[in-house]
Amino acid sequence: MAGELARAAVVGTGLIGGSLLLRLRDAGLDVTGWDPDPETRGRVRERGVVVADTVEDAVAGRDVVFLCGPLPTLPATLARVAAVTDDRCVLTDVGSVKAEVSTVATVQGLGHRFVPGHPMAGADRAGPDAAEPGLLDGAAWVLCPGPTGLDAFRRLAALLVDVFHARVVPMSAPEHDGAAALASHVPHVLAGALAGTVHRSALRDAVLTLAAGSFSDGTRVAGGPPERTANMLLGNRDRVLAELDALGVFLGELTEALRAGDADALAERLAEGRQTRSTLRAREFTAHRREFPCAADHVGELAYLRELGAAGGHLTGVREAGGAVTYTGHLPATPPLG
Amino acid sequence: MAGELARAAVVGTGLIGGSLLLRLRDAGLDVTGWDPDPETRGRVRERGVVVADTVEDAVAGRDVVFLCGPLPTLPATLARVAAVTDDRCVLTDVGSVKAEVSTVATVQGLGHRFVPGHPMAGADRAGPDAAEPGLLDGAAWVLCPGPTGLDAFRRLAALLVDVFHARVVPMSAPEHDGAAALASHVPHVLAGALAGTVHRSALRDAVLTLAAGSFSDGTRVAGGPPERTANMLLGNRDRVLAELDALGVFLGELTEALRAGDADALAERLAEGRQTRSTLRAREFTAHRREFPCAADHVGELAYLRELGAAGGHLTGVREAGGAVTYTGHLPATPPLG
Incomplete structure (x- = not known):
């Protein structure tokens, strides 16, 4: 091909x-x-x-x-x-x-x-x-x-x-922009906010000395060109603002649990985040093939493709032969428990 | 030794x-x-x-x-x-x-x-x-x-x-706890909030498929045991809450610049964060030696040590001999411009 x-x-x-x-x-x-x-x-x-x-x-x-x-x-x-x-x-x-x-x-x-x-x-x-x-x-x-x-x-x-x-x-x-807001754009905002807060802090020198994994990882993309990041955020403004609101709600819950000294509530919220990491690390996929006639009206093919992506799937093969296209698709398997 | x-x-x-x-x-x-x-x-x-x-x-x-x-x-x-x-x-x-x-x-x-x-x-x-x-x-x-x-x-x-x-x-x-709030504890809160927001999102599957560097790095420590992280945050509650406030101010400025569509203001804030990354990456240290009599009242020695840490410095040598202790200390050199 x-x-x-x-x-x-x-x-x-x-x-x-x-x-x-x-x-x-x-x-x-x-x-x-x-x-x-x-x-x-x-x-x-x-x-x-x-x-x-x-x-x-x-x-x-x-x-x-x-x-x-x-x-x-x-x-x-x-x-x-x-x-x-x-x-x-x-x-x-x-x-x-x-x-x-x-x-x-x-x-x-x-x-x-x-x-x-x-x-x-x-x-x-x-x-x-x-x-x-x-x-x-x-x-x-x-x-x-x-x-x-x-x-x-x-x-x-x-x-x-x-x-x-x-x-x-x-x-x-639009689906891309919605998912990318959380997968990439909001993480860039958070990295910038964290690195910027340290820049303004009176403790900056000492903070940088203690900066190990969590800080270094969490601010890495703050090292990119500010104009490039600004263009990215402005190009997806409404979705990024909406996801920043959602993040603000979660951050507010964590902050309130901390302020209240409520260890159980704090650990419960943190456990939600841990589930995301477990899923990300242990994701397994099941493979399948789907064939469509090349000359059809494409409605079914387009629906298949978009549903695949929205469900967290991807393609590793696209082959046209004999008037038909064959896709090798992968969908996330049922996530492991716990 | x-x-x-x-x-x-x-x-x-x-x-x-x-x-x-x-x-x-x-x-x-x-x-x-x-x-x-x-x-x-x-x-x-x-x-x-x-x-x-x-x-x-x-x-x-x-x-x-x-x-x-x-x-x-x-x-x-x-x-x-x-x-x-x-x-x-x-x-x-x-x-x-x-x-x-x-x-x-x-x-x-x-x-x-x-x-x-x-x-x-x-x-x-x-x-x-x-x-x-x-x-x-x-x-x-x-x-x-x-x-x-x-x-x-x-x-x-x-x-x-x-x-x-x-x-x-x-x-x-207390100086450690102040610096660690920004260098480690707040990054753990942000990682948890970001990973938790995705956990609750209707777009979760698609987000995880797109999760590359910024998301994966920014949520890494959210994979740790929730109880351990909760204990850490509760043990430094007041400092963490204060730094979360400072972060909230910065995040608010970024959000407002984005909402206003103000590319210059957005890039200016992001440039502050980039400075932190540049400093972190390009930090250079100048070495020195300091000697104190072991039997003295320790006031000068303790002041030297605490000032070294607060200024972003560290020790790579501690040697006691002949009734004196010699420290090999390192202090950040003047940061590079730009």
């Missing part, structure tokens, strides 16, 4: 785009990069990758283009890239918020070939020098197939499984 | 106590363990360590005893161990809160030989099977020397440097 998308381009070659580019190159694809920053282009070229001087040169004649620039630039870049690529060329992005760019693409008439994407991987660094080909290997990679874009979805998902061994998580864009 | 404390005992052989025991044994000390739970005693014996059947048998004739049981048990265990050990025997604990046990020891007339301690290391597991000899190697290890306990402090600090390559952080007990 990946052979179908043998000519690739990556637009925006920072941490994520640069890592993508290096892995696609290592996998033997014909891949070209481009970045608006001449210095970044130079640094990526130093790593032995082909980098064009204009975005048009980078994407012309390509089968697939990954848009990896900052969130606020995506609508304009999408239009620019769409204008100079073939109507069969699959377009995708790697932004951390999906509803807005998905709507923009539909409005631009690109719903049949733009597949919103979000690989769940990153680092607290940024820029092309932090890029490494293994960064996205084995990641959960959200793709948001739309009703007219299933053909593009299948081709892109097959490439991601093939090259990145991705666990492809199909979701609607 | 460690030769002075060649006979050791560890009371309470779970994660921390068991790890201590294994490392002391590997370092060649004559060490005996004890735990109130017969099954735990059996498991530790299976790892080739001497374990006594009663706490009295474990500690009798020892030079140093580490109290590693749960926080609420420490006052009773301290009295029991003190009653059957020599007045030269150094006593210490590894609890995550220090002011209460420090006061208890003073009231029990043990200020000259009980040195409150807290190694800044741990894991999200518990029990003797999670113990490993390397767990505490190189850790920041807080010790709280009191005005009458400097002799015991010196001997214990020398042992910790020698056997664990510890960075010994001398602090008063």
Whole structure:
């Protein structure tokens, strides 16, 4: 399948785009990069990758283009890239918020070939020098197939499984944004708040000396670029605010139990959190196959895909043959007790 | 120096106590363990360590005893161990809160030989099977020397440097509890709140599928035993509540900037947190030596030690010779700009 998308381009070659580019190159694809920053282009070229001087040169004649620039630039870049690529060329992005760019693409008439994407991987660094080909290997990679874009979805998902061994998580864009608010955006807010509180504390020096696991882990993503994190949060503002409210309720319960000196109530709330960790650590999946005719109206296929993602499942195989597509899907098994 | 404390005992052989025991044994000390739970005693014996059947048998004739049981048990265990050990025997604990046990020891007339301690290391597991000899190697290890306990402090600090390559952080007990509230206790509350919010969320399955670095790191310590965490928080209740208030202020500022769609204000707050991460990552220390006469009134020595810890410093050497004690101290260098 990946052979179908043998000519690739990556637009925006920072941490994520640069890592993508290096892995696609290592996998033997014909891949070209481009970045608006001449210095970044130079640094990526130093790593032995082909980098064009204009975005048009980078994407012309390509089968697939990954848009990896900052969130606020995506609508304009999408239009620019769409204008100079073939109507069969699959377009995708790697932004951390999906509803807005998905709507923009539909409005631009690109719903049949733009597949919103979000690989769940990153680092607290940024820029092309932090890029490494293994960064996205084995990641959960959200793709948001739309009703007219299933053909593009299948081709892109097959490439991601093939090259990145991705666990492809199909979701609607709003579902992604709802889940990502808790899985990523709120954790970034908490990390920033904790690290920022220490920054303002009179005890800062002593706190940093005692900072071991819980503090160091809990603030790691606060080391990322503030503008990148701000864009992410603003791009999913309503969902993040709603989940911050939910978190505030839980935090309030913990605080009140502590204030009241109620050890049982405190341990009960903490036990709820421990269940999440146990589930996360011990998750098991059951595999299945599902086949759909390629030429059907896609309603059943789309429903299957979105239900899979919403239920915590993912795909590790997408195969088109004989007029049918076969998915290898995985669903969480009944969670272990206790 | 460690030769002075060649006979050791560890009371309470779970994660921390068991790890201590294994490392002391590997370092060649004559060490005996004890735990109130017969099954735990059996498991530790299976790892080739001497374990006594009663706490009295474990500690009798020892030079140093580490109290590693749960926080609420420490006052009773301290009295029991003190009653059957020599007045030269150094006593210490590894609890995550220090002011209460420090006061208890003073009231029990043990200020000259009980040195409150807290190694800044741990894991999200518990029990003797999670113990490993390397767990505490190189850790920041807080010790709280009191005005009458400097002799015991010196001997214990020398042992910790020698056997664990510890960075010994001398602090008063209240200073420790203030710094630990932000460095460890509040991060535990946040991890619990985040993991608990997901536990209650209708999107839980999808959230767990997307859970990558920020969520996984930020909730790691929520996997620990709820009772242990509850005891820790309750033991430092007022400081934790005060720091939760400070965190609430910062979180409120981030939330308001997000609600207002104010990208600049949001990025400015996030930049404060990023400074903390930069400092944590790039901290450099300058070394120095300080000598004090062993027989003096200790006022200057105690002031030096507490100032060192409060300023973010630590000790990597404690040497007594010729009636003087020489400390090798490290203080944070001027932080790098930006």
